[in-house]
Amino acid sequence: MSLLEVEALQSHYGKSHILTGVDMRVDRGEIVAVLGRNGSGRSTMLKTLVGLVPPTSESVRLAGRELAGQPPFRIARQGLGYVPEERLVFDDLTVEQNLLVGMQNGAEEAPAWQVSQMYAYFPALEARRHTRAGNLSGGEQQMLTLCRTLMTRPRVLLVDEPTEGLAPKIVENLVEVLGDIAQRGVAIVLVEQKMTVALRIAARCLVMGRGRIVFSGTPAELTADRDIRRTWLEVA
Secondary structure (H helix, E strand, O other): OOOEEEEEEEEEEOOEEEEEEEEEEEOOOOEEEEEOOOOOOHHHHHHHHOOOOOEEEOOEEEOOEEOOOOOHHHHHHOOEEEEOOOOOOOOOOEHHHHHHHHOOOOOOOOOOOOHHHHHHHOHHHHHOOOOEHHHOOHHHHHHHHHHHHHOOOOOEEEEEOOOOOOOHHHHHHHHHHHHHHHHOOOEEEEEOOOHHHHHHHOOEEEEEEOOEEEEEEOHHHHHHOHHHHHHHOOOO
């Protein structure tokens, strides 16, 4: 049994059928990159998994326990962490207060994180620990959002477009941090637009198109599959 198992996941925005039957499995400590063109359903899939978009047909199991249909706060407490693309921080709280707000007991199987570890990952946050989060740069807010989610002790981390708009140096730091998180046993589902980043960090790549998974394989297999890349990833 995989840590996260998703079967026939479907969801709608009004009358628009966005997810048309997503099947996915992720193991402990595995990084799975989800690639696809804009509008393929990648971000909607993450939001549906954490309950922000209600599923219309589904099975989402975390360590064998069904999560689908539960409210987002219960899903989070059971170990599914979500890092949104929007970099949602508590603007009026300091960096350290944001981290402390996220602190939870979490599942016994999940690693426990300390504020000091977050500062070790991102020294820029420690330098601004007493700064209001609303005054941080976009890159710093992305770091903070990731760290605050880690403080909830997730077993699976869902990360949406973490490198979007970031400087190359910050991207490099982020890639190293995600790799270390996975080595500590946290599974990561990474929605990523930059194929070079995904191929470098992921053990397995999924390609989404028209609301479903159209490819699953290793980075090497995806690189070798010219038809999949041309049909579902490349922009004409």
